[in-house]
Amino acid sequence: MTTVITVPFKGVGLCVAERQNQPFTPMKAIVEGMGLMWEPQLRKLNSNAEIWGVIKMVVPTKGAYQTAV
Known part of the structure; x- marks a missing residue:
């Protein structure tokens, strides 16, 4: 199961997903x-x-599932 949390990063909320005890973050927002x-x-x-x-x-x-890279 994937757990998603929001962490503060340079004044912005950064979404972090944990999968198999490894943190991942969607790159689109960072880019x-x-x-x-x-x-x-x-x-x-x-x-x-x-x-x-x-x-x-x-x-x-919110409301749906999305694919994140």
């Missing part, structure tokens, strides 16, 4: 918070998924 475009960064992450430790998780959100 956009840095002022970068998401799609090019997603391609880079997916092209080297094993190097970056990329996984795709289904996480519960």
Whole structure:
């Protein structure tokens, strides 16, 4: 089971999901918070998924489940 919590990070709430006792955070919010475009960064992450430790998780959100990278 995946547990999702929000932790403070530089004045913003950062979503962290715990899976198999390892913390993961959705990258889209971090990338956009840095002022970068998401799609090019997603391609880079997916092209080297094993190097970056990329996984795709289904996480519960308000009203639905969403896939997070």
